[in-house]
Amino acid sequence: MxxxxxxxxxxxxxxxxxxxxxxxxxxxxxxxxxxxxxxxxxxxxxxxxxxxxxxxxxxxxxxxxxxxxxxxxxxxxxxxxxxxxxxxxxxxxxxxxxxxxxxxxxxxxxxxxxxxxxxxxxxxxxxxxxxxxxxxxxxxxxxxxxxxxxxxxxxxxxxxxxxxxxxxxxxxxxxxxxxxxxxxxxxxxxxxxDEWIHSDLQGAHETGIRMTRKGTFCVRVVERGGTRPKTLSRHNDIEAAVEAFNAHSREQLVLGYASTRESQKFGSLKKLTDSFATILPGDDNALKLGEDDDRSPSTEPSIKLKLKLTPSAREAAERMRTVRLAARGEAPPPRTKTKTRKRTPEIRRNVCGIKGLHVLYEAFTEDVERTLFTHKKLFPFGATRSTASEKRIDSTLGLAQMPDDIMRVANVVRDSGLEPTLITPDHVLSQSYPPRVGFMSHLDSSERWGEVVVGVSLGADGVLFFTPNCRSDRGIGNRIRNAALENDFADYPTESGVTESDSWRNGRGSRVNKGQKSWALELEIPRRSVYVMSGAARTDLEHGIRAVKAPSQESAPAWNPLGVRRSLTIRAQKPYSDATLEHLARENPRDKGVSQRLRSQMSFKTAFEATTYGNTGRAGAEQARAFVAKNAATRLRFEPSQVGFATEPGAKEDDVIRIELVDEDEDEDDEDEDEWGVDEIVGKRVLEDGETQYKVAWSGTDGRGRPWKPSWEPESNLTSCREAVEKYETMCGVMKRSEYYC
Ligand SMILES: O=C(O)CCC(=O)C(=O)O
Ligand SMILES: [Fe+2]
Known part of the structure; x- marks a missing residue:
């Protein structure tokens, strides 16, 4: 119609x-x-x-x-x-x-x-x-x-x-x-x-939010440097659409400033602001002059764009949505949130059977995640980009310029017990992965970087994969390859207890014919998780990031409408890391742990020339160590309410109190969680700690009409659907499958 x-x-x-x-x-x-x-x-x-x-x-x-x-x-x-x-x-x-x-x-x-x-x-x-x-x-x-x-x-x-x-x-x-x-x-x-949704929210012809026949809110924008409006995203609720629009406008503003070419400044932004000036007039005008230091050097004032959702606009939008949906024979969905499960901070060690690969889930709150995601120093090119052109910023910021928040993240890594002895990082690499952008398999050089690599995932979930290292047949790499060649994975069951896709996957092509690279272990690294790679995880396998599709509208936050994953790779460069270890060894001559770490590091040559200590060598590295030792910023921490773990600095993992972080959305109505209909049980697994989980196929569809993705749920969550569980068990019995794989 x-x-x-x-x-x-x-x-x-x-x-x-x-x-x-x-x-x-x-x-x-x-x-x-x-x-x-x-x-x-x-x-x-x-x-x-x-x-x-x-x-x-x-x-x-x-x-x-x-x-x-x-x-x-x-x-x-x-x-x-x-x-x-x-x-x-x-x-x-x-x-x-x-x-x-x-x-x-x-x-x-x-x-x-x-x-x-x-x-x-x-x-x-x-x-x-x-x-x-x-x-x-x-x-x-x-x-x-x-x-x-x-x-x-x-x-x-x-x-x-x-x-x-x-x-x-x-x-x-x-x-x-x-x-x-x-x-x-x-x-x-x-x-x-479709029409623009309401005069309160209406952009000019081209930009703003309008409602589609299906009752979704379509965000239309003109990108900087562009002349045509584009659909940025669609949302089920008007707030999310407004948020997405405003986030985009902020990004355009940042880009306008970031540009060095005068002529590019405010190209399409001007167009946007012009159109908004006509819709939010008077005192309530959300177009405000920026602060002095926020202004561009051009004569054009800095303008903060904000599309304001007034109560009457919201009401109108919702009324129209109801009408639209009714015309389609659909009842408007309740204004409750889409499915979000409670998340609990948790550390998993040696995941995927890879020694030295550990993950901390739900390391911090969404509020911290967003702060890092939009950090101007770490991601100076703005909020989100849909292309890979500005994918990576090698922020060799140097210790003196290291953002305080990186020091805070380092303390999350230590305090949570994920890596209690982490050496303060002197390097951060910030990268953006728009949907379908990945990172090919590689090794983080053991000659260039110290003991541990820390990776932080922001904005969208990612998939980290590990594949045998073509230059070395060591350890697990060799075993994986042999297993693939013999097509015998009995020793490598799906890695229970990590995530459902943390399993053997055919990397590219067939198992055996394409050689050792054709197999990879994959690990989901959700937003707000932090992984560390050390030991065998660094040396025996290559790793990379899978290109993945955009997250669903439900799982992507409104402030990241394009579903870009951002990551921070936080590392200590080897000369400085070694200087620190040597210092620790001198200070703690009886500490076997430290001498062991030092010995292990000495087995790798130190590539001074490939680091920022190239010119200053050992002396520079020692200077950096001394700088860190007296730098108060290294003791900065997020607020206790902002992190998933509460602990005293230096506590052992067992002393760590796990805090339940509840999604901001998830407020009042916890019962909602239990209302998900179970279609059937499609899998079962037993975790390392003995917990039994079932893989649940959910009934119903998401906002885009797609079936929900099945998910692993602990047995204790399934009391209200015992029938489905029993049916599954009966079927497994009939099929005489092992408990692990049925
Ligand atoms: O994006 C990530 O988490 C991986 C980055 C990475 O492998 C690297 O920077 O070497
Ligand atoms: Fe890497």
């Missing part, structure tokens, strides 16, 4: 023409409908970048709007999340005249993408949007026309309805079967026609 038929604010929704209600209609119905003149004058004026039916493979695609539609066979089962057909109107690519009939290369050639939206200016100078309808010459009946590749312009029309009619009419005249039309071109319900 084309929702532009009646503006929802004009009354209950309602003016959905019957003829649009079905997903697919016959050509005759459409053509007849149009002949009767019923709908064309009600057709929408605004169309959006992508259909909300889309399951874009990458939010970057959403933002860029530039991924061609991936065609799926109609027979593909739809259980798994899939990429569905894009809307027919492609905002991104009005084809300039000189490209209108090119040699065919590079233009979208399938389906409804032949209709392009085009801004145009009327005689009063108002921008209006018209649609250009193109028809692929290759589909034309005329042999001569077919020989010239490219497009034939059918016309420029004002409404989607007219565009579809024009396209279909031509396709039909050129001999397209009804089936083809149905599949590709016919149904205007593929076209989304």
């Amino acid at each position: 084309c929702s532009g038929t009646t503006h929802p604010l004009a009354g209950p929704l309602l003016g959905v023409p019957d003829g649009y209600a079905k997903k697919h209609k016959s050509l005759k119905e459409i053509i007849d409908g149009s002949r009767s003149g019923g709908d064309s004058d009600k057709a929408p004026e605004l169309v959006d970048l992508v259909s909300e039916d889309d399951e874009p493979s990458d939010p970057a695609d959403v933002a860029a709007g530039c991924s061609p539609p991936k065609r799926r066979s109609r027979s593909t089962p739809s259980a798994a999340p899939v990429f569905r057909k894009r809307s027919c109107v492609n905002f991104r690519a009005p084809i300039p005249d000189d490209r209108e009939e090119p040699d065919g290369a590079g233009l979208p050639v399938e389906g409804l993408e032949h209709i392009f939206e085009l801004p145009d200016t009327d005689s009063d100078g108002n921008v209006k949007h018209v649609l250009r309808v193109l028809f692929p010459r290759e589909k034309m009946g005329d042999e001569a026309a077919r020989r010239r590749p490219g497009y034939h312009r059918l016309g420029i029309v004002e409404t989607v309805w007219d565009a579809v009619r024009l396209y279909n009419g031509t396709a039909r005249a050129e001999g397209a079967t009804e089936q083809e039309l149905l599949e590709e071109h016919l149904d205007p319900s593929h076209i989304k026609c």
